[in-house]
Amino acid sequence: MNIFSRLTPRNIALLLSFMTIFLLYTPNPINNTTDSFDDSIFEASCSCKTCIMGFMDDDWFVYRYDPTTPALLNRKNSAMRRDTYKWWRGLQPSTFRVNYSEVVDQLFSLFPDKEHYSDAGPDRCRTCAVVGNSANLLGSHYGSLIDFHDVVIRINKGPTKGYEKDVGSKTTHRILYPESAVDLDNSTHLVLFPFKIRDMQWLISTFTTRHITRTYTRVKSSINADENKVMILHPAFIKYVYEKWLLKHGRYPSTGFITILFALHICDQVNVFGFGASSTGTWHHYFDKTRTHYKGGPHGGDFENKTMHQLQQRNKISIYKGYR
């Protein structure tokens, strides 16, 4: 009897089952090679459990994220392309005639002229909390979770005093502009969001002559802050966020959105708190009843929200929704 005469339907079924089990449990040498190869390349970008730069295999993220655009200004990277300078100067046209390179010279004769945060590498795990000013923080009890991060970035006037349980008490960085300035303690980096060249002049003035008391409105002529911890967002970074991340929605990014991008560029892990409406649909601050305009206004708020949720879906940030 030859072998084919034994191929009854029952034997064929048995043979197929054996083959399936064999294929499932036999290690595939090609896959094995690729797995260990992947690990050695991708896992090395930082020492956190997940890294922002971990798997650069997401086309959506790779298209937008440009690590070569400097987030912070220094003397060496201060020169800008003509179109970038024009866009930035057009944001809030100023009647004041100023020479940008002179302002840069003054800035960096006062404040640290460094290449900040160029220390990314396989041994670093910098965790960052970005704390927005939404009322959804009230009742959240996020305070100790927020303070647990290496870097805690707060925005504009968002206070901690009296709200520690929900927002924490640590502030390593505060992003602000002249019209939103508050006093800082000596452990906090002041990070200027320069909408206009006048904002850079204001920064110089607050630490020297204190003669600038107005921009388009009254501003503080001086603030408490450690001048050795001052940083300035690069105008080219603002344009990059506007074009690459917001695809030109709105007129320019909100302070909150630019802060998230700043964190994505200097941290290995980013957790976001205090963004969005409260569960009742209101867009208040946690510290006052002013209605904010982040659902529209000059910032393309809806698009910012969608982009933040995309970042969350792609495991680049985690958004903590809060309580209210």
Ligand code: C5P
């Ligand atoms: O109002 P302010 O600009 O100081 O708030 C800082 C940031 O917090 C905003 O730019 C916005 O991104 C975020 N925010 C929010 N929802 C609120 C209030 C503020 O998303 N209700």
